[in-house]
Amino acid sequence: MRRILAPEFATLARDARRFALKAAVGGFAAQIAVAVGITAADRVRKSRAKEHEAPADEPLEAKVRGNEVKTYTFGRDLYRDMLAAIDDAQDYVYLASYIWKGDEVGQDFKDAVIRAADRGVLVCLVYDGFANLVVPGEFKEFPDSVHVLRFPILRSRLPIIDVRRTGRDHRKILVVDGRVGFVGGYNIGSLYANRWRDTHLRLQGPGVWELENAFVDFWNRHRGRRRPELPDSGSPHWDASVHAARNEPSRLIYPVRALYLEAIDRAMHRVWITQGYFIPDPEILHSLLGAAARGVDVRVIMPERSNHVIADLVARYYWAELLRGGVKLHLYQDVMVHAKTATVDGEWATIGTANIDRLSLRGNYEINLELVDPDQAAHMETIFRRDLERCREMTMAEWSQRPLHYRAMESFLRPLEFML
Structure with missing residues (x-):
């Protein structure tokens, strides 16, 4: 058997690496191509499918250690109470939504936060730039009295995958005056009002601090120089029965x-x-x-x-x-x-x-x-x-x-x- 010399071995190893890389890239490209085809076919199927309404079940209320908790499973009920809370705001409105559609429901929320700002309420909004790419640009324009943080699509110029810089802002939070807070799966949009089954929660009581603190920490970390810094207060309440777990990449x-x-x-x-x-x-x-x-x-x-x-x-x-x-x-x-x-x-x-x-x-x-x-x-x-x-x-x-x-x-x- 012929002896393989070191230079030949290095060449063989280099060729093997190149082949493995090409195979991996080719395999990934094939997976993406198949995924795109399946997604397109699924869109056609859904466009032909009959639309159904989500069940309009009544919200359920409970008391949890000094907190009033209301649990929603129908979007219209939730949006009604969220809009009412914004209209009652006297000091501040903090609203974060992963998706904020430019439709009828989206316009209702836009009008509500602008009304609040017009009467002197501090309004701070966060939405995810990538999730709202399809929303018309003019809808995402607000008066200067409303402070808006568009979470950027790209946060690094380097072509690397870094979880600290690629994670999306997937949160849905509303806090009004520190007295009422909302959190859950509902984005803002007409589709979710009656055609999706989701779950959201309203909190009134000392536990609202958990949601407010989450919003304030995120805002102050990402606000840049043009937006106001929000007051960051500690909590006098140490009650493990209501606690917010926050993922922060x-x-x-x-x-x-x-x-x-x-x-x-x-x-x-x-x-x-x-x-x-x-x-x-x-x-x-x-x-x-x-x-x-x-x-x-x-x-x-x-x-x-x-x-x-x-x-x-x-x-x-x-x-x-x-x-x-x-x-x-x-x-x-x-x-x-x-x-x-x-x-x-x-x-x-x-x-x-x-x-x-x-x-x-x-x-x-x-x-x-x-x-x-x-x-x-x-x-x-x-x-x-x-x-x-x-x-x-x-x-x-x-x-x-x-x-x-x-x-x-x-x-x-x-x-x-x-x-x-």
């Missing part, structure tokens, strides 16, 4: 994921989760399977078809393992369920903006409110049971019979998980 802080892992680890009876996009990482996946193995009733509600078909396909890669492990999967019918909630053992609940996927738990700016209270947890279980009536359960028998081309797509597109 610029500081490499991601407590929402830990919040879920801790709650699931404590579960003895029930773990009921509702998610718009459910792509669990290995730790959350194993935590859910471990709970199911010790006899906990683990259930997940998610949309039968979400507004992101690629996220659906990638998520389904994990269904077989979840179903084999005893986790029950329920598919919400007719409308998009976009909620980001969970409740455990009738004692603990969370409502917020973070999905159980990589983008939310390790990438975006997010906020989830954690509530340890049996009354609020009971309301969340009531909402979950209502939603179950509008779901169909996926079984292992049905899932094992899915066509081969679906299995191929799930495996082929799984590497795109890092983008979702």
Whole structure:
């Protein structure tokens, strides 16, 4: 056998690296091409599908350690109370929305904050630049009396992927005068008013500080020189029954994921989760399977078809393992369920903006409110049971019979998980 000399070995190694790089780039390009084709086909299908209205269930109210909590599952009810709070503002309005549509509902909110500013109220707004690219530019113009922070699409000129600079501002927060606050999954837009099933919460009481502090910290960190600095006060209340977990990529802080892992680890009876996009990482996946193995009733509600078909396909890669492990999967019918909630053992609940996927738990700016209270947890279980009536359960028998081309797509597109 001929002996390979060092120069020849170096050449072979260099050629192998080049081949591997080309193969990787080619494979990724093929995955993107397939994803684009599937997305286009899904848009055509949705344009032909019949539109359904979300259930107009009444909000539920509870008292949590000196706080009044109102939980919404119908957008029109939520928007009515949010607009009323803005119209009652006397000192300040802090509003952050990932998406702010330039439609009828969006105009209602724009008019309300301008009215508030006209009567001397300090108005500070945040919206995500990337999420609102399709919103007309003229709609995003406000008078100088309204302070607007457009979270930039790109925050680095360097061609690198850095989670501290690529995360989106996915939060939805409204705080008025420090007396009332709102947080949850609802963006601002007519679509969400009656055609999406989401969950949002209104808080009145000392817990509002949790939401206000989250807004103020973000604003002061990103405001630049042209916008006013907001007062940053401490809180006289130390009550763990209402607590905001805030993901902040610029500081490499991601407590929402830990919040879920801790709650699931404590579960003895029930773990009921509702998610718009459910792509669990290995730790959350194993935590859910471990709970199911010790006899906990683990259930997940998610949309039968979400507004992101690629996220659906990638998520389904994990269904077989979840179903084999005893986790029950329920598919919400007719409308998009976009909620980001969970409740455990009738004692603990969370409502917020973070999905159980990589983008939310390790990438975006997010906020989830954690509530340890049996009354609020009971309301969340009531909402979950209502939603179950509008779901169909996926079984292992049905899932094992899915066509081969679906299995191929799930495996082929799984590497795109890092983008979702």
